[in-house]
Amino acid sequence: MSGIISLLTDFGLADNFVGAMKGVILKVNPRARIIDICHNIQPQSIIEAAFLLKGSFKFFPKRTVHLVVVDPGVGSGRRKILVKTKNYYFIAPDNGVLALALKEEPPLKIIELANDKYFLKPVSDTFQARDIFAPVAAYVSKGEDIYKFGRQIKAIKASELPKVKAKNNELAGEIIYIDRFGNLVSNIDKETLRNFIKNKKFKISIKDKTIDGLSRSYAEGLKNKPLALIGSFNSLEIALNCGSARDYLRAGKGTKIKIKVKRF
Amino acid sequence: MSGIISLLTDFGLADNFVGAMKGVILKVNPRARIIDICHNIQPQSIIEAAFLLKGSFKFFPKRTVHLVVVDPGVGSGRRKILVKTKNYYFIAPDNGVLALALKEEPPLKIIELANDKYFLKPVSDTFQARDIFAPVAAYVSKGEDIYKFGRQIKAIKASELPKVKAKNNELAGEIIYIDRFGNLVSNIDKETLRNFIKNKKFKISIKDKTIDGLSRSYAEGLKNKPLALIGSFNSLEIALNCGSARDYLRAGKGTKIKIKVKRF
């Protein structure tokens, strides 16, 4: 085992929630290495966490345990799952938060967490990240046999990004994520874009602006002129060199973006 | 020694204060494992730090060194202390910040930090977390004899949460903490509530709303209908399923909350 546990939650950093989880992990596995992916997921936004997980999990060493807790159903009947893939372990509530990552790295085994021998007692109904997920992640990181945590199940809940629509010579997507710099990340991934434009010239429309083709880097952009590029999420991204495309375009999640192949 | 040091401060994450402390710790003990409990305590709020420490310290492995720095008196005459309890070490300015935790885990020894052999020189009058507390915590985490840091003292400064008042069939408390999700945490802890209601039915009043008894989990709540439960701080908490009770009720720290046993 690598002993590495990554954390991705909507707990924020204003409270002691993440700290308590880490204490619990170290109680079980004092050698665990805990790495924060992000704790500032918008409260209860399963799809945002799913998107950031998809963009992060592969950068970690093999056998990393990815613990993802965005859990609006905490304490209700939703299942809690442990997924083994070729390279990683994933632990999360079964609410779709793993779905985008597992499309890229298919599950080999899915276990429903049920054996309370591995839980912190008493298990609260409001903070199972601390009482269930954290200790289980720690035991997994120590190499505990995954069949001990519960019975194997077949399928997990899905979640999906908004679909890109192709029609005639137009590809219609939308902004699905906005980063700290105000870069607007769309649901049009690199492959979808490449397959659609097939080396032809194209233009991108967002709000009342039109952008000609792709730049390679943020630094290529001119002042007050938005540019488009394939960003680190491997998706079409609208940015403003040394500025915020979000503020400049007054765009947000859901803002439409269109790709048109040029006719001449 | 576990070599684990937890940090709880009001230094925030916008500056380099926490990073500098961690550097100093690793200079003294390169094997120390440093875990952040929280750095976003409201500036100078001793009681908030005391409350989060009380809700966190037990989740850490035995022999963890809990370093707590909310220190409006830095550089003045306030004492700096090291407390050994059955399971942990605590290091802090002597201003009440440890008091709530030590009510649950009584001090066995209290040492006033005085031996400047263990301090970073020169000691500044504005950042003793870096120059005094961090290196001392690192030496303690390495197993240094605690009597070497200074002389033993008898008592430390107290701090207290607002008191809950019981009168006739009413229990009167208040909101003392609000978490990232807008959940309103009161000073009425589980035991006080249980002792008061003794299995009878009861209702909870906050602002102009009345809530019937307790829910078990956030997910039980209906849209736009606040619920009450015993949360992860082991206290009565008012919440809104997938929403913010703070925003919905326009409540804040100090908002009154009342429990009334039902008469029929």
Place this chain on the structure above:
Amino acid sequence: MSGIISLLTDFGLADNFVGAMKGVILKVNPRARIIDICHNIQPQSIIEAAFLLKGSFKFFPKRTVHLVVVDPGVGSGRRKILVKTKNYYFIAPDNGVLALALKEEPPLKIIELANDKYFLKPVSDTFQARDIFAPVAAYVSKGEDIYKFGRQIKAIKASELPKVKAKNNELAGEIIYIDRFGNLVSNIDKETLRNFIKNKKFKISIKDKTIDGLSRSYAEGLKNKPLALIGSFNSLEIALNCGSARDYLRAGKGTKIKIKVKRF
């Protein structure tokens, strides 16, 4: 090697950028110890990062690898450098972000990062912190020979804080940094101040307020009366005891501050 890598970036904590970098580091060096100095540098503010690095790097153990990424020129032609000094390694884009630290700790060797054997492939044009800087830092932390990363170069880009001006009996500086507590940090460092006032009495003017000489600690200040002291950045700082000097004085970066030696 110490195996310690410090991180200082403008990536914030709202996205997965820092987490992805850490994953990459651990893939290369599973034993690396990663310490965050700060990730909340104002986007693209090279000088702010340079200032915080200068105030932090010395507090880390010898042989720490300081990785600093504020990189508005990412993907453009700017160089990427590795600097070895007597006590540390520094890795950054060559845009001035290391300049203030290296004034205190002069470079012994400067290497331009060019050997893509050490890069994550494919190298993106938008996130070279993850694809170039993080893996290189990890290899350096493992003890890789620094000449393997590229050819040696002579000089790096400069950056400078605003200059302090001395004229007759007046020293004129400005606020260059404001911390979480609203303390106003000026560009007048301790030595400059001492050399100028030479044990004479002096007063400090900022906005419409006058402050008499230095206090030693924040706690010496009276309510609603700003004080001046030499803070943890080793510079003249204006503060308000248990309050925010920024809010009280409505000051900001660039606010002028003057020192006058008293005539009688």
